Amino acid sequence: MSLQGKVALVTGAGQGIGRAIALRLAKDGANVAIVDLNEEKMLAVSLEVEAFGRKSTTFKADVSDREQVYAAINHAEKTLGGFDIMVNNAGIAQVQAISDITQEDMDKIQKINVDGTLWGIQAAAKKFIERKQKGKIINASSIAGHNGFALLGAYSATKFAVRALTQAAAQEYASAGITVNAYCPGVVGTDMWVEIDKRFSEITGAAIGETFKKYVKGIALGRAQTPVDVANFVSYLAGPDSDYMTGQAPMIDGGMVYR
Numbered sequence: 001m002s003l004q005g006k007v008a009l010v011t012g013a014g015q016g017i018g019r020a021i022a023l024r025l026a027k028d029g030a031n032v033a034i035v036d037l038n039e040e041k042m043l044a045v046s047l048e049v050e051a052f053g054r055k056s057t058t059f060k061a062d063v064s065d066r067e068q069v070y071a072a073i074n075h076a077e078k079t080l081g082g083f084d085i086m087v088n089n090a091g092i093a094q095v096q097a098i099s100d101i102t103q104e105d106m107d108k109i110q111k112i113n114v115d116g117t118l119w120g121i122q123a124a125a126k127k128f129i130e131r132k133q134k135g136k137i138i139n140a141s142s143i144a145g146h147n148g149f150a151l152l153g154a155y156s157a158t159k160f161a162v163r164a165l166t167q168a169a170a171q172e173y174a175s176a177g178i179t180v181n182a183y184c185p186g187v188v189g190t191d192m193w194v195e196i197d198k199r200f201s202e203i204t205g206a207a208i209g210e211t212f213k214k215y216v217k218g219i220a221l222g223r224a225q226t227p228v229d230v231a232n233f234v235s236y237l238a239g240p241d242s243d244y245m246t247g248q249a250p251m252i253d254g255g256m257v258y259r
Contacts (some may be wrong), residue, residue: 004029007082009073011063011120012090014041016190017140020227021087021175023048024235030085031055033076054081061089063116070123077127086124088117088139091158093192095199098153106154113158114165121169125178134177138237139166141182141249143257144174151203152196159184163249170247180248181237186253187215188225201248220255228253 008025012018022032026049034042034049034056042058049056057079061068076130077083084191091113096105117139127133145159164183170180187193193212216224228240233252236242251257 002028002241003085003235005082006030006084006238007076007080008085008087008238009035009083009124010078010087010089011061011072011116012140013045014038015045016192017188017227017230018087018089019048020231021089021147021234023052024228024231025085025238026052026054026056028063028235028239029054030167030238031080031082033072034058035061035063035072035090044120048089063088063091063119064111064162065120066115066119069116069119070126073123073127077131083124083131083135084133085136086120086138087119087234087238087250088137090116091140093152093196093197094154095151095203096154097151097203101154108157108164109154113155117162117165120178121165125173125176129176136238136242137169137173137178138184138234139178139249141166141184143184143186143251145182145184145249145259146251147257151198151200152252166249168249174246176232178226179243181242181245181247182249183230183233183237184249184251185230185246185257186225186251186256187212187219188227188230195238197234215256218256219253225252225254245250 009028013022013034046056062073141162142159144156148156166182197212
């Protein structure tokens with residue numbers, strides 16, 4: 001119960017990794033604001049959070065819209081009575097050859113993965129400073145934020161950018177007692193990877209499921225990652241044991257990319 005009484009906001013919390021993070025933080029004692037675009041999924045996760053005996057609230061927001069991100073944080077503070085942890089988890093993937101990426105493709109993934117993270121950092125830090133308290137900001141990067149991957153060029157670029165924002169923000173907000181870190185998952189068995197596998201199949205001709213299997217074979221621990229694996233690490237970043245850690249983006253990938 002290291003997060004007892006804390007208030008956390010998780011973006012993209014309606015499913016997958018975001019849902020697992022919200023549930024783990026609730027298990028650790030936090031009250032959780034669920035932010036997503038899918039109201040039905042948000043409600044389901046909110047009920048799961050409350051099953052732990054925690055308070056929960058939902059807020060529909062597009063993270064690429066700066067005003068909506070600020071509004072989500074204000075809602076969380078007002079509804080749950082505080083604000084301590086920001087998890088900028090929302091993001092999208094894109095499988096496309098470098099030569100085929102359009103302006104529209106790049107604008108979309110940039111606005112969600114990079115701009116959405118920036119607005120979350122800004123808004124959370126502003127709120128922590130207004131409240132004259134310390135805070136935790138946790139961003140979703142990826143192993144693709146450490147290594148660029150073929151057919152994932154735009155996605156990799158955005159996740160490298162998240163690491164850069166994490167490092168810069170950590171330095172700018174350290175004096176205010178705000179830590180900023182990122183988590184870098186590998187091959188996670190979620191709907192996002194189903195879509196990635198499908199797109200690889202369309203581009204390369206590989207059978208459905210083959211790309212996923214190929215990447216999983218490269219994992220030292222011998223299995224695909226689960227959302228819970230990621231959430232367990234985010235729990236550490238959100239809790240007091242990581243108070244002396246900032247500006248970092250460790251990989252939680254079962255042994256794929258080594259630094």
